[in-house]
Amino acid sequence: MHRNNIGSMTITFVCFLLLTILCGQSSPYQITQNFQRVIDTAASKVVAKTEWINVIETTFLLGVPTCSSSSSLSYPSSFNISRNYLVFCYDKGALDPWPVIYTKFSQMIVEEIVSQYPALKLTANVTEIDINQLGYFPALQNAVNLGVCDVAVASTHYSDSRGANAHFQCAYGYSYSGILRTELENTTYIVTSEKDLxxxxxxxxxxxxxxxxxxxxxxxxxxxxxxxxxxxxAWAMILSKKIHVLLGDGSDLFFWLSKNRNNCSSCAVKLYGDRFNYGSFITNLIAISGSVSITISSIGLIFCMLFMLFMI
Known part of the structure; x- marks a missing residue:
């Protein structure tokens, strides 16, 4: 009898401990498939609009790629969102004219969604994410994974590794890799292509x-x-002749040089490599509708509850 009491007390204690641990755990942030479909479809509509294409072409002299997946995207019957805003984010310190571009894209996404669901009163909240500690992509990925922002609208270059860690929408622009050759020792170190780097x-x-x-x-x-x-x-280092080369998005380099030609008269930009697309992304932590996940700890909790009811 004594042993039975000790055993019962032990099981009760373990159950209490398990319950405490489980209650203290928070579920990982996830978005719904409904949310994903709405954002993906809205982005595909925006990038095909003449208004958006003109924004990119007049600003960077480059264009917007055709979205190959747009025909397979469609809006769900409703947008199941419980708030009246969407949060869009980009990297803090982004250069002109990108903040204006990002804000415009965010606003057009919301306008497109509202045109599909007129009853919604959505607004676009655009915020900056500090990238100094984690770096560009990890910081933005972390922001969408934690729900700090809904859509990272920074002009993020797509790659297979990034595609495995985030869910990208149709690209909203394309560019090429670029080399900006500064005025520092430009006759000593000859750089005519990426092969000279x-x-x-x-x-x-x-x-x-x-x-x-x-x-x-x-x-x-x-x-x-x-x-x-x-x-x-980097721009300050170019003008103070502290670097020979800046590598970056050709769109960025051309835009900067067009605004600073008087202070960098012998600077030059050269494009290299294949064309790459850039655009927005959301978290890839997407809940599967109707799925049920029972963990070992959950089974243990059920056992404990049944045991404690039996003891009563």
Whole structure:
């Protein structure tokens, strides 16, 4: 009898401990398939609009790719959202004209959604995400994974590795990789293409954790690489002649040089590589509708509850 009491008390204690642990756990953030479909479909509609194509073409002289998946996208019968706003985010420190571009895209997404669901009173809240600690893509990915923002609208280059860690919408623009050759020792270090970048003594600046960072890490072991948290630091280094080359999005480089030609008269931009697309993404933590997941701990909790009821 004594042993039975001890056993019962032990099981009761274990059940109490398990209940405490489970109650203290929070479920991971997830979005619904309904939310995913609405955002994906709205983005596909926006990028096909003449208004949006004109924004990209007049700003960067490049264009918007055709979305191959648009024909398979469709709105659900309703948008199951319990708030009257969507949060869009981009990297803090983004250069002109990108903040204007990001805000415009965010507003057009909301306008498109409201046109489909007129009863909704949605607004677009646009915010910045600090990328200094984690780096560009990890910081934005973290923001959508935690629900800090709904859609990362920064002009994120798509890659297979990024596609495995986030859910991308139809691209809203395309560009090429670019080399901005500064005025520093431009007759000593000749750079006419990406093949000339791997030179001892050549100082190359890139955005930290960017695709350009990955490129120089793999292909330019002889060069000196400076990894910057914000592009604006690179512009100052160009004008003060502290770097030979800045690698970046060709659209960014052309736009900056067009605004700073008087201060960088012999600077030049060259494009290289294949065309790449850029656009927005959401979290890939998407709940499967109607799925039921029973964990081992949940089964244990059910057993404990039945045991405690029996003891009563």
């Amino acid at each position: 791997n030179q001892a003594g050549l100082i190359i600046a890139v955005a930290n954790t960017s695709t350009f960072d990955a490129y120089v890490t793999a292909n330019c072991p002889k060069a000196t690489i400076i990894r910057l948290d914000e592009y604006k630091d």
